[in-house]
C-alpha cells in the first residue's frame with residue numbers, strides 16, 4: 190500500500206488553472222494525488238508524470254490507470270525537457286514540483302530516510318548514485334561540515350563531521366541508528382529539547398545524496414523555455430533552504446534585469462519573463478495542518494510566463 194496525503198492539493202490545482210486541452214507535467218508524481226486531480230480536469234489534454242523512484246512510478250500508474258491521456262515515466266525531473274523532447278512535446282501549459290520525499294518513502298524503513306527506525310543508511314529516492322553511507326564513510330570532515338551546514342543550518346556541523354571521521358576509522362557507519370546515535374552524542378543536553386538531534390543531519394544528507402537543490406534549479410531553468418506564454422510553474426517546498434532557492438530563481442525570472450545591484454541604471458535591458466501569481470507563498474490552513482502534520486512547513490510558489 191502506497192500511502193501519501195497530498196499537500197495543498199486544491200490550492201495547487203487551482204493555481205495551475207488547468208485547461209482541458211492543455212499539456213501538463215507533474216514532475217513529482219509520488220502516489221499520484223496531484224496527478225489525479227489534474228487528470229480529471231483534462232479532456233483532450235495530456236498529463237506526463239515523472240518520478241525518479243520506481244516504486245512511486247508503479248503507485249502513480251495504478252492510481253491513474255483509468256486515464257488514457259496520462260503516462261508515468263521513471264526519470265529525474267532535471268531531465269524533464271529531454272523526456273518531453275522524446276515524446277515530441279514542444280510546449281507545455283504547466284508543471285508542478287511537489288518537492289522532497291513522500292510519506293511512503295519516509296515510512297519504508299529499508300530506504301534509510303528515517304532516524305526513527307534502524308535500516309541501512311541509503312536515502313536514495315531512485316536507485317542510482319551514492320548512498321548516504323557512501324558519503325558518510327568517504328567524504329572529508331570539511332565536505333561533511335559543509336553539507337550539514339549548507340543544507341540544514343546544523344549548528345554543530347563541524348563537531349558532528351569530526352565525530353563521523355573519528356568513528357568510521359574504527360568501524361564504518363552503515364545504519365541509520367549508528368548515525369542517529371552518533372549525532373545525538375554530539376549534541377549538548379540543553380539543545381536536545383528541540384526535536385530529535387539527528388533531524389537536520391538526516392535532512393542534509395538526503396539533500397546531498399539526491400542533489401535536491403541542483404535538481405530543482407536545473408529543472409526550472411530547462412523547463413522555462415518550453416513553457417507556453419501564460420503557462421505556470423508551481424513549486425511546493427518543505428524547508429527554508431529549498432524555499433529560498435526557488436524564491437530567488439522565480440524572482441530573477443520576474444525581474445528580468447541581471448545587472449549587479451550597485452549599477453545606477455540597467456544596462457542589460459533584459460525584460461521580465463514571468464510574474465508572481467501570489468504576493469506571498471501559499472501555506473496550509475489550520476485544518477490541513479491538523480489533519481496532516483507534513484503540511485505544516487509547506488509553501489506553494491507559482492509564477493506565470495509572460
Ligand SMILES: C[S@@+](CC[C@H](N)C(=O)[O-])C[C@H]1O[C@@H](n2cnc3c(N)ncnc32)[C@H](O)[C@@H]1O
Nearest residue numbers: 195217219220221222223240241265266287404
Ligand atoms: C512529496 S512526494 C509527491 C507526492 C505527490 N504530489 C502526491 O500527491 O502523491 C515527492 C516525490 O517526488 C519524487 N522526487 C523528488 N525529487 C525528484 C527528482 N529530482 N526527480 C524526480 N522525482 C523526484 C520523490 O521520489 C517522491 O516520490
Ligand SMILES: [Zn+2]
Nearest residue numbers: 446448455457
Ligand atoms: Zn539590467
